[in-house]
Amino acid sequence: MRKISSAICLFLLVGCGSSEQQPQASDAADQPSATDAAQAASPPVATAEPVAAPKRPLAELIKENVAGSEAAWGAKDIKKLGALYTQDAGFATWGMTGAKEEKGPEMLKGLEGFWAALAEVKLKTGRVIQSNDLAISEWVVTATTQDKKTLGVSGVSLMWFADDGRVKREQLYMDEQTTGMQMGEKSLRGRAPISAPASTEWVTVGNTADEKKNVETIKALYGALDKKDTKAFEGMLADDAVFSDMARPEDVKGKAKIKDDFGKFSKAFPDLKLETKQVIGAGKYVVVEGSWTGTMQGQLGPLKASKKNGTIHFVDVFELKDGKVAKLTTYSNGAEFAGAFLPPPPAKPAAKEPAKDAKPQPATKEPAAKK
Structure with a gap:
């Protein structure tokens, strides 16, 4: 009985096939190549991120800004000077009416008018003291006016810088009366023209x-x-x-x-x-x-x-x-x-106007020349 049953099982396995389907050989085209297998086994290669340029020290950018400002003044290039300030840069001065706040475009427009009165002009920085993003710049402006007067005026600017090296705020201190006196206003008193510094001294806060x-x-x-x-x-x-x-x-x-x-x-x-x-x-x-x-x-x-x-x-x-x-x-x-x-200066007398009821005088005839 065991043999018969074994034979029946063998018949069922060989003649009729098993209830599970056996894998069949596929075409060569369906078989993965060695290259595909290697790629499947290898991990994907990561794409390298672009390396950002190293951030330049602010002290270096400030030096470039100062040099650029001197060049712009010498060339009377208001566009080049404006590029050294942020778009919303603030500008503060103190004068006859106290504090005056301006934005960059207003400051540049006023400066352009000042330059127009000058035949030539130069800005030279004598000393810069840096404390983080603040640079304290002592400078001298030398110039020759259109009518050949000589100017030499000193001042100081406190400038706060953005990370890209442009000025975001400037507070300027200088004597306007000295400038006016040197330009010929006799009622003002101030310093005689001074010479430009030969070089720039750079000092950085060390917290010593x-x-x-x-x-x-x-x-x-x-x-x-x-x-x-x-x-x-x-x-x-x-x-x-x-x-x-x-x-x-x-x-x-x-x-x-x-x-x-x-x-x-x-x-x-x-x-x-x-x-x-x-x-x-x-x-x-x-x-x-x-x-x-x-x-x-x-x-x-x-x-x-x-x-x-x-x-x-x-x-x-x-x-x-x-x-x-x-x-x-x-x-x-x-x-x-x-x-x-001080009391306000006396008002200048107004020019006299002819009386409204005054009658025009007849022209006087010149005597005829004798022949």
Whole structure:
């Protein structure tokens, strides 16, 4: 029985086939090639992402901007100068009516008008102090007017930079009265034309112990000024210290004369109060942006007491040596001082107009020439 049953099973397997279908050989075209198999076995190759260019240091971009500005001024190229500012750049100055805020296009339009009055013009930067995205640039503009007058005016710009090296905000301090005087306005007083610096000094904030010590020295100096403490003030000055107020015709030299100058100013403005907006130490320099407020209650040089109260904005650049002030350069606008404390200039008399009821006079006949 076992053999019969085995035979039946064999018959069923061979003759009738199994209930499961056996795989059949496929055509050669359907068989995967060796290359396809290798590709299937290999992982996909990742596509390389484009490598971004390394970000350039902002200090390097600031140097390029300063050089570009000098070139644009020399060429009177307002388009090239405008490209150095962001589209929404802000521009601030202080003058006869106080603070003035402009956008880039307004500033450039005004500058273009100034350039039109000049036969040639150059801008040269003497010193740049950088603190992160802020660059404090001391510069001199030299020029020749169309009527052959010579200009040499200094100023300082506080410029905040975007990551791409363009200026996003500038605050400019210079004396407009000096510019007006040099251009021929006899009623104004200011400095004689100065020469352009031969080179540019670059200083970067290092946050060193000496820089911090210098900052504390200058803060103490402003404290002495506020308290009218002439002895403490004098003690912070080097014997041969120089005070250069760029809104005044001449420097004050020597700590005794500087002390005396401060004393006269304190008498004219006995309620003088100083406010510092920022104090930055860099190397041997300390830069202060601030303002002072007071009432002109006494005479100041040829200027009589006006009893007017006002505020003046300034930038002070201190140079220290051995812990004492060797030089102080002040940038402010004499026009702001005049607007705040001085009476308005007398109005110019209007030209006389002929009376409305006046009758025209008959023309006088010339006598006939004798033959």
